[in-house]
Amino acid sequence: MSRHQISRDRMVRDQLLPRGIRDKAVLAAMASVPRHLFVEEGLIPSAYEDMPLPIGFGQTISQPYIVALMTQLLEVSPGMRVLEIGTGSGYQAAILDAMGLDVYSVERVRELHFRTSTFFMRHKFRNIRLKLADGTLGWPEAGPFDRIIITAGGPEIPAPLLEQLKEPGILLLPLGADRRTQNLVRVIREEGEVRQETLAPVAFVDLVGRHGWS
Secondary structure: OOHHHHHHHHHHHHHHHHHOOOOHHHHHHHHHOOHHHHOOHHHHHHOOOOOOEEEEOOEEEOOHHHHHHHHHHHOOOOOOEEEEEOOOOOHHHHHHHHOOOEEEEEEOOHHHHHHHHHHHHHOOOOOEEEEEOOHHHOOHHHOOEEEEEEOOEEOOOOHHHHHOEEEEEEEEEEEEEEOOEEEEEEEEEEOOEEEEEEEEEEOOOEOEOOOOEO
């Protein structure tokens, strides 16, 4: 067993299970996706630690627990169509891909988009499609989506994303009128109604775009 696999198994055992991550598919994906490949070379020794890490351009790769928590809250099944807003390092998209989902991911930072595109082509990720655009506008030509996950904090629920959400469907995002105060919010669309659940305080980088921060 490689040292990185040992680190992944320890991450699952020490960080995820004690905090209530119980979805077997989520745990299997977190134990199999090589997180150290998604961070800068100098940060590889810290890849599996319980913290977010910088990936350049003012962006971060979220701590493992937050990635697992958000994935579990999506309540996905294999074959679902998922839209991710904020590709970043590509780690969250890779976790979703490992769970058998069709992933569409939008990134607004050109350098991160091309870096991650190159990485996914090199490692033959076949069920992840990437787009360089304003993520708050979604990906209408590829929708609608069973699930939408936003990995940056914004002041409102972007209306275009809600329009691209199937029924039944789940949209998950960090939400807050103040950039420094956010809560993880789950929006559930079913039976002709839309309801919100406020789940936990979180801290994410800014969601920038027409329906985010300017």
